[in-house]
Amino acid sequence: MQPVIELRGAVALLGRFPALAGVDLAVAPGEIVLVQGPNGAGKSTLLRLCAGLLPLRGGEGRVLGADLRRAARDVRRRVGYLGHRTGLYEELSVHDNLQFWARASGADDADAQRAMAAFGLDGRLRDVEVARLSAGQRRRVALAALVARRPELWLLDEPHAALDHDTRDLVDRLVLEAAAAGATVLLATHEHERADAMAQRTVTLVGGVVTSDTAVPATEASRVP
Numbered sequence: 368m369q370p371v372i373e374l375r376g377a378v379a380l381l382g383r384f385p386a387l388a389g390v391d392l393a394v395a396p397g398e399i400v401l402v403q404g405p406n407g408a409g410k411s412t413l414l415r416l417c418a419g420l421l422p423l424r425g426g427e428g429r430v431l432g433a434d435l436r437r438a439a440r441d442v443r444r445r446v447g448y449l450g451h452r453t454g455l456y457e458e459l460s461v462h463d464n465l466q467f468w469a470r471a472s473g474a475d476d477a478d479a480q481r482a483m484a485a486f487g488l489d490g491r492l493r494d495v496e497v498a499r500l501s502a503g504q505r506r507r508v509a510l511a512a513l514v515a516r517r518p519e520l521w522l523l524d525e526p527h528a529a530l531d532h533d534t535r536d537l538v539d540r541l542v543l544e545a546a547a548a549g550a551t552v553l554l555a556t557h558e559h560e561r562a563d564a565m566a567q568r569t570v571t572l573v574g575g576v577v578t579s580d581t582a583v584p585a586t587e588a589s590r591v592p
Contacts, residue, residue: 371396371431371520371551372417378425379409379416386412388575389426399542399552401562401583404572410555411450413572414522417553418448431519444472447518449526453509457498461488461508464497465515472516482515485537503529514541521545523554527561539565 372394379387386409394400402410415421417430419442428435430442448454455464465479465488483489486507497505506529513521521542527535539561542552546565556562563569563583571579 368395369432370394370429371398372553373429374416374426375428376426377416377423377428379412379421380424381412385424386575387416390572390575390577392570392577392580394551394553396551397546397549398568399546399554399566400568400570401559401566402553402555402570402572403559404578408572409575410572411524412575414448414524414553414555415450417442417520418446418522419443420448445518446520446522447513447516448522448524449509449513450524451528453497453505455497455505455508455512458496460494460496461500462493464508465512468512469515472518474515474517478517479515482511485514485541486511486534503531503534506530507534510538519550521550521552521554523552523556525556526554527556527558535561 370393372392374390374392377387377390378385390413402413404410412421416423416428416435419435419439423435431445433441435442462483465483466476469475469479480489483493488507488511492504497508500508510526526538530538542565546552554562566583569581569583570577
């Protein structure tokens, strides 16, 4: 079975600094993998590289079968990336943002509507401009936009940030459901208790390289209800 993510000696730069300095990583379809490490270890850079948002400067890299050097645009269409910035259009409403991102990935308006409903955005917030939302509300919209796209690969950088307890639980449930349906998930989070209940592997980055790659024993908490 072909890996969803396959990196060999991958190098990515932030300016002239090698934020990834030769990463080897393979992630199989349907896996949930936690990426951990100290601040500045390269976690966010790894997710952005896999999303096709940073160029591969050395080594080899394929995501969803596409070469990161030659087909990064194809990768971006097929993945769902949630970073520290929401990537939303501030002047558009919640509904218009979700509709745009769903259509951009080949999903439809029904997918956008279901995602809005899941995150409680189909009521009074539906027609509110994103610029007028709180940080937590924007995060919910960004997550809904990811879900609406029905991506094959979820790349989540601190997905629980600025969310209340119930929405954090919702995110975890959606991640587990997506993986059960065949999607692959790579996430970086400081919410280790939550991540440990979902992840099947833990990959540790230090200084831009993988220093450990450990399987997590299956538990009842890691199964979709």
